[in-house]
Amino acid sequence: MALTKEQIAQRIAKEVKDGYYVNLGIGIPTLVANFVRDDIEVEFQSENGILGMGPFPFEGEEDPDLINAGKQTITALPGASFFDSALSFSMIRGQHVDLTILGAMEVAQNGDIANWKIPGKMVKGMGGAMDLVASAENIIVAMMHTNRAGASKLLKQCSLPLTGVNCVKKIVTNLAVLEIKEDKFHLLERAPGVTVEEIKKATEGDLIIPTEVPEMSL
Amino acid sequence: MALTKEQIAQRIAKEVKDGYYVNLGIGIPTLVANFVRDDIEVEFQSENGILGMGPFPFEGEEDPDLINAGKQTITALPGASFFDSALSFSMIRGQHVDLTILGAMEVAQNGDIANWKIPGKMVKGMGGAMDLVASAENIIVAMMHTNRAGASKLLKQCSLPLTGVNCVKKIVTNLAVLEIKEDKFHLLERAPGVTVEEIKKATEGDLIIPTEVPEMSL
Amino acid sequence: MITKTVKNVTEACKGVKDGMTFMLGGFGLSGIPENAIAELVRLNVKDVTCISNNAGVDDFGLGLLLQKKQIKKMISSYVGENAEFERQMLSGELEVELIPQGTLAQRARAAQSGIPAFYTPAGYGTEVAEGKESREFNGKMHILEHAFKADFAFVKAWKGDTAGNLIFKGTARNFNPNMCGAANITVAEVEELVPAGSLDPNQIHIPGILVQRIFEGEKYEKRIEQRTVRKR
């Protein structure tokens, strides 16, 4: 069975290691915070200027001066810090953030990513995504394997305007976990009950399939 | 009579206007603070990270965490702020400081200044001087008109390694106040009792002398 | 101390003219200079270019200027939540330049710092890099970006003093400190204006030298864009 969005987040949470500073994009990535083991120390950075981001506030405790990059009201954990946008992107550009998790519309087998613009449609902007993908050493893309029309989002080459080049290393979709190496997708794990054949069919780019493809554990 | 160092500082203090942020170099410039009118609002910046620098502390109140760029113990006035070196030089490079007063070994008629290095002698370094002269729109040089050997310090061309090019606008020496315009020294005022002839003799660079050269008032 | 206080928002916005470029602090609706924006609407200044991370919502923030068609061009990183913005953009009435958020912050900080240009990896290989110089440093490609130039910067702080010193609160800090001193005139509005000397000099985020005018805002709505809560 293909994973739900929650399950994609759950699988990605296993990539979050003790001592990591993590930047979570909007959408599925935001859900990852809910699944991180609570016996490890992790801090979430939001590019609008907080490190040590906590959960949503209790009703009645919302503070307009305390939001995340999705403009949602949040809380600050003990030990948190606030800072300006320039220092925030110093953390990102200076590779002090250990892991960036974000969504994508397309990923190419050379690690290119497109997630900000569809020609002909209203363009909202790249926000911090271009800084994040250009700088992060460790980027995981969280997305559905195919789009609503059923077309693969894992391509030989992106068709949409790019957000960044040669930057994605790992992808977790509703069907599989894949790694990008030497300009190819490498299948690492498949979703429980999903066959290699299904994944192959849903992947337009070159897919390297090892003899053994374990089912992922959540 | 040629001015004393205190009198040079006193004359320069008249160039300090209401609302000015001022950076004072070491030596004669430091003395300027003592002569600024007390009916105007002026703030002194020290490039090691303070705005609103006050006088020396009372005996017993010295704080090792509160010094000026000359490493002297100082105080902070009410309304002062502390900041890091990068922001300090943002103030300087970003032309937020209104007036820079510093000493020089040589000034050329095109505004070049040399004040950091004498070949063959121990070089201590330029400190913040190169940033200051390269960025300030308003630089006044405070110095003696001639060196100890009696040679002019106002030259056609600097002989010493430069600190900055085309940057000095005004010079106050023990003999005169001069302006630099169109690659020439322009005599504006003479020290009380000093003749134009004496100034001419002490100036190696091209000197433009108007018909009337008023005596400076201190 | 040099005094930076002005009587009110009207005095603070003196000199604002049609065709000027403004920088405005804020992220979403958090930390936006509400009072200055209201005054710009009242002044009905036209054809302005706004450098601001976002463009407000339909009836708040920069959305208020958009409603009155005062904005000629927006330079932003994300302009999502605004139907009138979308209409004007699609009809070609509004020019929009989208730039990466970190580049926006750094171009402001560069302007503040007298750094005319710097290299950043953000946007290399994308349409953001088109027409820009690119260059390899440490085996990685970067593009050359320039400091912003603007006539006014409008920022909002939590507390300020009469010498123009500013302290920000929470994530309402965002771009506000980086825009101070990044334009010819910086106008700071604060929730609480105190006498110079009342703030701890160690805690001042932005020294008064980077602020030309300061005033206490008459009122702050501080609207919340996405009210998200959890159950007790």
Place this chain on the structure above:
Amino acid sequence: MITKTVKNVTEACKGVKDGMTFMLGGFGLSGIPENAIAELVRLNVKDVTCISNNAGVDDFGLGLLLQKKQIKKMISSYVGENAEFERQMLSGELEVELIPQGTLAQRARAAQSGIPAFYTPAGYGTEVAEGKESREFNGKMHILEHAFKADFAFVKAWKGDTAGNLIFKGTARNFNPNMCGAANITVAEVEELVPAGSLDPNQIHIPGILVQRIFEGEKYEKRIEQRTVRKR
């Protein structure tokens, strides 16, 4: 919170090796990482390059490393007050690269920020510009300067917490914040180490993400270089 505390200065300096490049905070003797310097002397690490605004005095600060001839090269803006320094420099034992103070600060901040290079007017037309690219922006000449690269940054703060968050005091702040995160490993020593959560998150000057190791210094001499006072 991610914990950055190490037991002591010895643990904090683990991994320090001959031939490495260190950045050290401080202006004169104010705000220098006294305990780390003492440990580097004890470790007798050799052939190091030190990026530091000054070089200490004969018997304190970096002067202590100079005495033991541990330093191969100094990158500084001003190295005035040190007879042994002068002797080693004139004899050619010590390599010295003098750079403008603002350029030093900005090269550190660039390293912290992932900005590989930037343009500055400081030093244009002087020997500092020799061999460097120069370029005109806004009618004014600038030179290209690069971010520093270093193995360790040693900084000193006033207070810090176990998450690595730092608060500085007075002008002892100086280069310390700019060097945090500007080297592979940043070691912060503080006068007072408190539990994470004890510091106001609005008042933190440097967030812990830019610090890898933090410890409370055993003792601080905080020597005054120029004791200047006025009469009561």
